[in-house]
Amino acid sequence: xxxxxxxxxxxxxxxxxxxxxxxxxxxxxxxxxxxxxxxxxxxxxxxxxxxxxxxxxxxxxxxxxxxxxxxxxxxxxxxxxxxxxxxxxxxxxxxxxxxxxxxxxxxxxxxxxxxxxxxxxxxxxxxxxxxxxxxxxxxxxxxxxxxxxxxxxxxxxxxxxxxxxxxxxxxxxxxxxxxxxxxxxxxxxxxxxxxxxxxxxxxxxxxxxxxxxxxxxxxxxxxxxxxxxxxxxxxxxxxxxxxxxxxxxxxxxxxxxxxxxxxxxxxxxxxxxxxxxxxxxxxxxxxxxxxxxxxxxxxxxxxxxxxxxxxxxxxxxxxxxxxxxxxxxxxxxxxxxxxxxxxxxxxxxxxxxxxxxxxxxxxxxxxxxxxxxxxxxxxxxxxxxxxxxxxxxxxxxxxxxxxxxxxxxxxxxxxxxxxxxxxxxxxxxxxxxxxxxxxxxxxxxxxxxxxxxxxxxxxxxxxxxxxxxxxxxxxxxxxxxxxxxxxxxxxxxxxxxxxxxxxxxxxxxxxxxxxxxxxxxxxxxxxxxxxxxxxxxxxxxxxxxxxxxxxxxxxxxxxxxxxxxxxxxxxxxxxxxxxxxxxxxxxxxxxxxxxxxxxxxxxxxxxxxxxxxxxxxxxxxxxxxxxxxxxxxxxxxxxxxxxxxxxxxxxxxxxxxxxxxxxxxxxxxxxxxxxxxxxxxxxxxxxxxxxxxxxxxxxxxxxxxxxxxxxxxxxxxxxxxxxxxxxxxxxxxxxxxxxxxxxxxxxxxxxxxxxxxxxxxxxxxxxxxxxxxxxxx
Amino acid sequence: xxxxxxxxxxxxxxxxxxxxxxxxxxxxxxxxxxxxxxxxxxxxxxxxxxxxxxxxxxxxxxxxxxxxxxxxxxxxxxxxxxxxxxxxxxxxxxxxxxxxxxxxxxxxxxxxxxxxxxxxxxxxxxxxxxxxxxxxxxxxxxxxxxxxxxxxxxxx
Numbered sequence: 001x002x003x004x005x006x007x008x009x010x011x012x013x014x015x016x017x018x019x020x021x022x023x024x025x026x027x028x029x030x031x032x033x034x035x036x037x038x039x040x041x042x043x044x045x046x047x048x049x050x051x052x053x054x055x056x057x058x059x060x061x062x063x064x065x066x067x068x069x070x071x072x073x074x075x076x077x078x079x080x081x082x083x084x085x086x087x088x089x090x091x092x093x094x095x096x097x098x099x100x101x102x103x104x105x106x107x108x109x110x111x112x113x114x115x116x117x118x119x120x121x122x123x124x125x126x127x128x129x130x131x132x133x134x135x136x137x138x139x140x141x142x143x144x145x146x147x148x149x150x151x152x153x154x155x156x157x158x159x160x161x162x163x164x165x166x167x168x169x170x171x172x173x174x175x176x177x178x179x180x181x182x183x184x185x186x187x188x189x190x191x192x193x194x195x196x197x198x199x200x201x202x203x204x205x206x207x208x209x210x211x212x213x214x215x216x217x218x219x220x221x222x223x224x225x226x227x228x229x230x231x232x233x234x235x236x237x238x239x240x241x242x243x244x245x246x247x248x249x250x251x252x253x254x255x256x257x258x259x260x261x262x263x264x265x266x267x268x269x270x271x272x273x274x275x276x277x278x279x280x281x282x283x284x285x286x287x288x289x290x291x292x293x294x295x296x297x298x299x300x301x302x303x304x305x306x307x308x309x310x311x312x313x314x315x316x317x318x319x320x321x322x323x324x325x326x327x328x329x330x331x332x333x334x335x336x337x338x339x340x341x342x343x344x345x346x347x348x349x350x351x352x353x354x355x356x357x358x359x360x361x362x363x364x365x366x367x368x369x370x371x372x373x374x375x376x377x378x379x380x381x382x383x384x385x386x387x388x389x390x391x392x393x394x395x396x397x398x399x400x401x402x403x404x405x406x407x408x409x410x411x412x413x414x415x416x417x418x419x420x421x422x423x424x425x426x427x428x429x430x431x432x433x434x435x436x437x438x439x440x441x442x443x444x445x446x447x448x449x450x451x452x453x454x455x456x457x458x459x460x461x462x463x464x465x466x467x468x469x470x471x472x473x474x475x476x477x478x479x480x481x482x483x484x485x486x487x488x489x490x491x492x493x494x495x496x497x498x499x500x501x502x503x504x505x506x507x508x509x510x511x512x513x514x515x516x517x518x519x520x521x522x523x524x525x526x527x528x529x530x531x532x533x534x535x536x537x538x539x540x541x542x543x544x545x546x547x548x549x550x551x552x553x554x555x556x557x558x559x560x561x562x563x564x565x566x567x568x569x570x571x572x573x574x575x576x577x578x579x580x581x582x583x584x585x586x587x588x589x590x591x592x593x594x595x596x597x598x599x600x601x602x603x604x605x606x607x608x609x610x611x612x613x614x615x616x617x618x619x620x621x622x623x624x625x626x627x628x629x630x631x632x633x634x635x636x637x638x639x640x641x642x643x644x645x646x647x648x649x650x651x652x653x654x655x656x657x658x659x660x661x662x663x664x665x666x667x668x669x670x671x672x673x674x675x676x677x678x679x680x681x682x683x684x685x686x687x688x689x690x691x692x693x694x695x696x697x698x699x700x701x702x703x704x705x706x707x708x709x710x711x712x713x714x715x716x717x718x719x720x721x722x723x724x725x726x727x728x729x730x731x732x733x734x735x736x737x738x739x740x741x742x743x744x745x746x747x748x749x750x751x752x753x754x755x756x757x758x759x760x761x762x763x764x765x766x767x768x769x770x771x772x773x774x775x776x777x
Numbered sequence: 778x779x780x781x782x783x784x785x786x787x788x789x790x791x792x793x794x795x796x797x798x799x800x801x802x803x804x805x806x807x808x809x810x811x812x813x814x815x816x817x818x819x820x821x822x823x824x825x826x827x828x829x830x831x832x833x834x835x836x837x838x839x840x841x842x843x844x845x846x847x848x849x850x851x852x853x854x855x856x857x858x859x860x861x862x863x864x865x866x867x868x869x870x871x872x873x874x875x876x877x878x879x880x881x882x883x884x885x886x887x888x889x890x891x892x893x894x895x896x897x898x899x900x901x902x903x904x905x906x907x908x909x910x911x912x913x914x915x916x917x918x919x920x921x922x923x924x925x926x927x928x929x930x931x932x933x
Contacts, residue, residue: 017870024878025866025885027813027853034812122798199817199825199879199913250815250879251913283818499877499914662873669916670876697822697911705904705917734916 011508011518015662018504019518029248032203032220037276040205041070043269044124045262045279046114046131047289048106051140051359051690052153055104055113055133062130063116068123071273072131074114075101078268082234084261084324087226087472088331093165096156096357098324100234100261100268106135107155107323108359109690110288112261117269117277140359142686144320145297147356155323155357164321164355165330169337171412172348177312181303185384190759191296191373193320193684194677195694196366197702200250201281202290204263206270215271216243219263222256222496223536226473227263228528234264235271246526249498253674254365255290256498257538258327287695292684293366295320296333296373302381303348308389308396312348313340315377319355322362328369329362330355331472335370335462338413342378343422343460343628344400349412359690365538367674368732371461372739379457379740383747384756393744394430397458398423415462417626418728424716425652426458426630432650432712433632446752451637451771455745456630459737463729464544464625464722476620477541478534479550481510481557483613485600487593489516491523494534495546500667500731502542505659506550509725513554514592515579532616540729543659544625548723553617560613563606564595625720625728629653631672631737633745642768644680644746646709651737653713656720656728664730668713671734677703678735679742681761750774782846786811787855795842802826804842805852813853813882817911824910827883828852834890836909853882856889865889865927874923876914884910888924897928 023029060072084098102113114131118124139153146152147162154160178184205218215237221227221244228244235242249256262279269277281290299316319333337351382400386393401422402409409417438454445452466475478494491510495502507521514521524530534546558576565581566574573584580589595613602611634648651668658664681701685693694700719726739760746767747758753774758767779794786809793808805811805828814837817825821839828837829851856863865888868874875881884907891898891906898906903924904917912920 018873018875020878021870021875024875024881025853025862025869026857027811027882029878030812031815031879033806033816036807121803122796197913199823199877199911200815201817248878251877253913280816283820283823501876666873666876666915666919669918670914671916673916674913696820697818698820702911702913703916704911705907705921708904708917710900711916711918 010512012512012659014660016504016508016518016660018501019507020501020503031200031248031250032205032218033280035205035218035247037207040276040278041117041119041273042121042124043266043277043279044116044121044128045112046128046133047285048102048109048111048113050106050135050137051109051142052138053106054136054138055102055106056136057134058114059132060114063127066123066127066130068119069116069127070119071117072114073101073269075099075103078265079103081264081268085230085259085327086325086329087327088325088329090165090167090330093330094159096324100265108361109692110285110361115265115269117273140690142358142360142688142690144318144356144358147358148354155359159357162357164357167334167353169351169413170349171414172312174312174314174348174350177303177348181311182306183304183388184301185381185388186301187381187384187757189298189300189377189380191294191298191376192760193295193363194293194366194682195287195684195700196253196255196290196293198251198253198255201283201286202256202260202262203280204266205276205278206266207276208270208274210274212241214241215267216245217263217267218245218247220249220256221246222252222498222538224496224526224528225494225533226536227259230259231264231267235267243529246496252498253367254293254369254538257365257536258291283697284695287700288692289361291326291362291364293363294373295363296336298377300377300381302385304385306389308391308399310344310346310400312346313381314350315340317351317353319353320358320360320363321355322358322360324362326362326364328472329364332363332365332370336374338415339371339374339460339462340378340413341411342375343402343458345402346400347412360686367671368735369539371732372675372736375457375459375736376740379459380743380757383744387751387756393456394426394435397426416623418623418720418722419718420626420628421716421718422458422628425628425654426456428714428716429456429630429632429650429652432714433634433648438634451639451749453635453637453745453747453749454632455635455741455743455748456632457737457740457744458630460626460628461732461736462624463540463627464621465539465541466624467621474535476535476618477545477549478532478616478618479546479553480532480614480616481550481553483557483592483596485596487591487596489514489521491521491550492531493523493525493546493550494531495542496526496537497542498537500537500542501660501663505543505663506547508659509547509550510554513558515577516592540731544723544727544729545619545621547725547727549617549619551724552619553615556615556617557613560609561592561595563609564599565590567604567606568594568598621722623722625656625722627653627655627728627730627733629733629737631741633741635742635745635749637746637749637767639771642764642771644762644767646742649709650712651734652716653730653733654716654718655730655733657717657726658715659727665713667730668734669711671732672711672738673703673708675735675738676708676742679739679760679762681707681763683761780843782842784845785849787851797841797843799842801837801840801842801845805837811852811854815879815882817879822911824887825880825883827886827910829886829890834887853885863889864930865892868923868927868930872919872923872926874915874920880910880912884912884920888927891924892928892931896932898924
């Protein structure tokens with residue numbers, strides 16, 4: 001239960017109910033589809049029903065003849081718009097030209113072919129059906145391993161091997177590690193394609209003001225400023241005449257950390273029709289055309305000593321890229337290999353990534369973006385090694401954790417882990433489940449013929465993206481703090497929250513620093529016409545990087561406030577705190593409102609001081625942060641149906657200092673739900689022809705209220721030395737910890753049947769088949 | 778061909794000529810201007826569009842406006858009384874039952890119906906009662922807490 005503090009006391013560290021909620025719980029928030037403009041048109045997009053086809057011709061006349069249709073545009077009309085951008089670069093990367101509408105060929109089901117603009121959304125949808133496209137279907141390939149096989153259909157005919165890139169990462173001496181190994185375990189582990197599925201799909205409203213030559217695009221995005229730079233380039237609109245607004249955004253999970261064809265397309269339509277236009281993605285479109293996540297096939301080999309000391313890890317990672325590179329597509333698997341060593345000390349790694357084109361929608365960043373895959377593989381391999389050595393999986397982890405005295409720890413992949421006490425969360429999680437007793441219960445259950453499992457994961461993640469040289473687009477963040485003449489405060493942040501609650505947590509930080517009440521602070525974001533340039537919300541970076549920028553802007557402002565306080569108190573010896581400035585000699589005080597009033601009225605000014613109270617800070621982080629934690633899942637598998645019950649779920653996370661425990665709990669719960677979804681029920685299924693079979697919520701199973709177990713949360717707190725707030729980030733932790741904990745648990749449950757590994761999702765059907773095989777063997 | 782519909786929405790009478798194929802959710806959002814209910818799937822699975830029609834929580838993306846002719850509709854905008862939040866709204870706020878907020882109006886309407894039918898539900902009953910409403914942000918735990926808290930308050 002939240003407290004409802006409004007009077008001033010220390011707010012950081014307190015569970016305060018959110019400032020953004022009143023508009024959300026009353027239905028008065030404004031999402032993109034809630035925007036109405038006079039004369040606004042509606043757009044609907046004709047999409048390819050084929051995964052691969054040549055376009056022999058398009059006849060749009062019947063659509064144009066439908067009353068209410070304003071225009072129909074095809075790839076021929078939009079071919080001069082710049083390509084959909086890829087911000088990632090790798091040596092030798094093959095980058096197909098990604099037109100916003102197909103020209104003469106389509107590459108995946110859902111590929112946009114034409115756009116209808118009409119006075120009404122129903123008419124626009126009707127008119128799409130009246131466009132005749134003469135498709136010449138071609139052979140398609142939807143599976144990355146099949147795409148690599150000789151003779152596979154070429155996704156892009158100019159690159160018949162379907163290979164977009166290969167990428168190597170080596171650290172230490174992998175050959176020596178395997179030479180010295182007393183035991184080697186191998187496994188093929190799949191991190192299946194997932195569909196991010198925010199409850200709000202994408203949507204765009206574009207508004208062209210011809211007199212000003214100015215374009216405003218309202219779009220459901222996580223990165224309004226980066227989107228502005230890139231869409232301005234695509235459309236040839238000068239950046240200062242382009243405004244992007246991310247209004248209320250109904251979830252993103254990485255899928256809106258992107259720049260999409262439709263954003264530029266709506267800009268094109270508005271500029272060509274002279275009228276505002278709205279496009280709202282249907283759920284079917286969301287599933288077929290918004291980026292997917294994961295899509296790895298990993299071949300792993302782990303070398304170890306008989307005592308359990310891990311020596312090294314080899315990985316061959318086959319990444320299903322889809323048909324194009326979206327903003328970060330090729331970079332995602334490189335994040336996986338960076339985090340491949342997990343929390344462990346071993347220094348020898350060898351990774352080879354093969355990026356493969358398929359006739360599917362592109363993959364890109366989905367909650368965790370490379371780190372869930374990395375954690376899943378390392379945590380599965382540790383359990384496989386433990387089984388091989390007949391060691392307790394907890395003991396094996398304790399044996400290999402980086403030690404507390406080894407920080408900052410230089411990893412085999414070139415990272416510097418900031419701070420940690422890796423054993424602490426696992427120890428705490430084991431205590432919470434009463435591990436020894438639980439193993440006794442398991443023994444008992446097995447004697448009764450029940451399939452009970454105990455599984456754990458000890459995850460590490462890389463967050464707070466990040467030092468700019470290590471990111472594609474700058475990794476700093478910005479904040480502006482304005483103290484208004486009345487003494488109330490406006491914060492402008494460059495991050496772009498869409499559910500994470502920074503309107504509250506940032507207000508907590510500002511209120512504490514300035515000694516104000518929470519209601520005295522308003523946090524604004526998401527509008528490039530209001531907010532200074534920023535990077536956005538993704539990679540658990542908002543508080544660690546954006547919050548730190550805010551912290552430093554507040555320090556600048558406090559220094560200036562103090563000068564005005566000294567002037568008003570006629571003293572050099574003053575202290576600022578609790579919303580007042582005190583003269584240390586006389587004890588006289590002036591309030592923040594009085595100082596603010598004086599700064600704007602400017603009847604007199606302190607020496608070398610300008611009027612007004614506003615500070616902007618751009619903060620460049622010196623390193624990433626590295627949160628960590630341990631999750632334990634206790635499961636029981638129904639022998640007759642293959643159904644898995646998660647009987648207990650314990651999450652102990654260390655995200656550094658915590659600003660608002662209630663919000664942190666919400667992030668963990670939601671993260672675990674997405675990791676559990678991957679473990680138990682979610683998979684994007686394409687058939688051999690590239691048709692998405694799981695194309696609606698009926699067929700793509702995201703967790704429901706009944707799917708979720710009660711999640712028991714706890715924390716250890718190891719502040720990050722990277723930023724003065726000591727925070728690490730928590731947005732993705734739950735997702736990263738959950739899938740290996742649950743899979744390890746179910747593998748443990750089925751281990752009496754000889755099961756050593758299970759791929760996800762562990763649907764009842766899949767598990768039932770495994771049990772049947774085990775029973776027969 | 779258009780049809781006349783008369784619907785009482787949040788206590789006010791509305792009368793419009795509508796196409797027979799116009800979905801109730803589009804009528805509410807675009808004709809009446811009540812954008813609280815959202816569209817999440819258009820296939821009656823996600824529940825973001827949940828409103829009350831004659832006291833029954835329904836998914837308004839799967840009902841035509843003409844089918845609602847003569848009914849009484851309540852949306853998320855209509856459940857606070859005299860400037861006071863409904864106890865379910867208050868509980869969603871206190872318990873952090875909303876993150877991105879997109880599913881929230883439907884989730885609150887479904888929770889309200891659940892408590893009308895079962896004023897003192899168990900955790901299991903809450904989860905089953907909300908099975909028709911999807912949330913991608915919260916993992917449902919704080920929503921379950923919110924419904925429990927609202928039940929306690931409404932029963933008090």
